[in-house]
Amino acid sequence: MYAAIWRILPGPKAVKALLSLILVAAVVAVLFLWVFPAVAPYMPFNDQTVGAS
Amino acid sequence: MSRLDEIAQEQQEEAARVARRQQAKRPRPTVGARIVGGIGELLITAGLLLGLFVVWQLWWTDVEGAREAGDAVSEFTEGLDVEIPEVAGEERTEEPPPEPEPVELSGDTFAALWVPDWGLDYRWPIAEGVSRDSVLDAGMVGHYPDTAMPGQVGNFSVAGHRQTYGRPFFHIDTLAAGDSIIVQTHTAWYVYKVTEHAIVQPTEVDVIAPVPGEPGVEPGAAMLTLTTCHPLWSTAERYIVHAELDHWIPLEDGMPAELLEDS
Numbered sequence: 001m002y003a004a005i006w007r008i009l010p011g012p013k014a015v016k017a018l019l020s021l022i023l024v025a026a027v028v029a030v031l032f033l034w035v036f037p038a039v040a041p042y043m044p045f046n047d048q049t050v051g052a053s
Numbered sequence: 054m055s056r057l058d059e060i061a062q063e064q065q066e067e068a069a070r071v072a073r074r075q076q077a078k079r080p081r082p083t084v085g086a087r088i089v090g091g092i093g094e095l096l097i098t099a100g101l102l103l104g105l106f107v108v109w110q111l112w113w114t115d116v117e118g119a120r121e122a123g124d125a126v127s128e129f130t131e132g133l134d135v136e137i138p139e140v141a142g143e144e145r146t147e148e149p150p151p152e153p154e155p156v157e158l159s160g161d162t163f164a165a166l167w168v169p170d171w172g173l174d175y176r177w178p179i180a181e182g183v184s185r186d187s188v189l190d191a192g193m194v195g196h197y198p199d200t201a202m203p204g205q206v207g208n209f210s211v212a213g214h215r216q217t218y219g220r221p222f223f224h225i226d227t228l229a230a231g232d233s234i235i236v237q238t239h240t241a242w243y244v245y246k247v248t249e250h251a252i253v254q255p256t257e258v259d260v261i262a263p264v265p266g267e268p269g270v271e272p273g274a275a276m277l278t279l280t281t282c283h284p285l286w287s288t289a290e291r292y293i294v295h296a297e298l299d300h301w302i303p304l305e306d307g308m309p310a311e312l313l314e315d316s
Contacts, residue, residue: 001094028105036109041185043110049183049197049212050258050280050291 118192118219125178129162135304142307144300152202167235169311177221183212192219203236204243208276210261215281222281245277245296
């Protein structure tokens with residue numbers, strides 16, 4: 001998978017490396033802003049209240 | 054150059070050519086190797102995802118929660134109609150005027166929480182309701198609906214995160230009997246003094262009863278209760294702090310002495 005991504009990215013090695021960094025940043029941003037906040041309420045920690053459990 | 058040297062050089066060049074050819078024509082991996090490699094990559098990806106989730110939960114929610122809480126409490130303070138003189142206000146002990154109930158579970162800040170023991174810059178927004186996404190996970194302290202309003206007879210109960218999402222109650226275990234917990238509303242400061250703390254099961258709703266621990270009993274005192282999770286990084290139990298109203302000060306009279314810099 002990672003090898004395939006590396007092959008698909010155009011340009012010389014330096015450009016490929018730069019594009020990979022941008023890809024990684026984009027994936028992390030999507031995870032932090034949307035995926036993790038959506039998943040967190042289903043995790044069995046972080047309840048602070050009494051009664052509503 | 055001797056004949057022997059020439060032969061040796063040729064052999065070296067030949068060996069290098071063979072090595073280059075073998076490198077260029079690396080055999081394609083077998084199906085099995087490709088499957089194992091793919092599974093390996095998936096496992097690495099899963100590991101990275103879990104690691105990132107931990108970073109998000111433990112660090113990023115704190116950054117965001119603290120920022121949102123800071124914004125909310127600044128908005129609350131700037132929205133006050135009264136100019137608060139920077140002097141110690143006269144402490145009153147008669148029954149305070151009623152506080153208006155928040156009309157809806159909007160997540161709007163209606164009060165601020167000050168704990169001098171946690172630093173003079175510690176002030177946290179209190180919003181109505183204890184829902185996760187609109188109040189607690191937005192970094193705010195949430196007021197249990199149907200519990201008393203600040204300063205009123207009954208039990209003003211609030212919940213907050215102990216870790217992550219701004220962690221307003223991270224230092225809750227440092228509160229000892231006699232420490233001040235101050236609630237500021239649009240009209241007054243209510244200064245509570247800690248009476249006791251307890252570690253209870255999450256199901257023990259009696260701690261937020263009008264008389265803590267005694268549901269159904271008619272209250273005679275104005276209490277405050279903080280609830281958060283315990284132990285740290287777990288939700289197996291709840292850490293509870295009870296406090297009783299000591300005095301109150303109308304905003305226009307000044308500030309609680311505990312919150313003045315030189316006190």
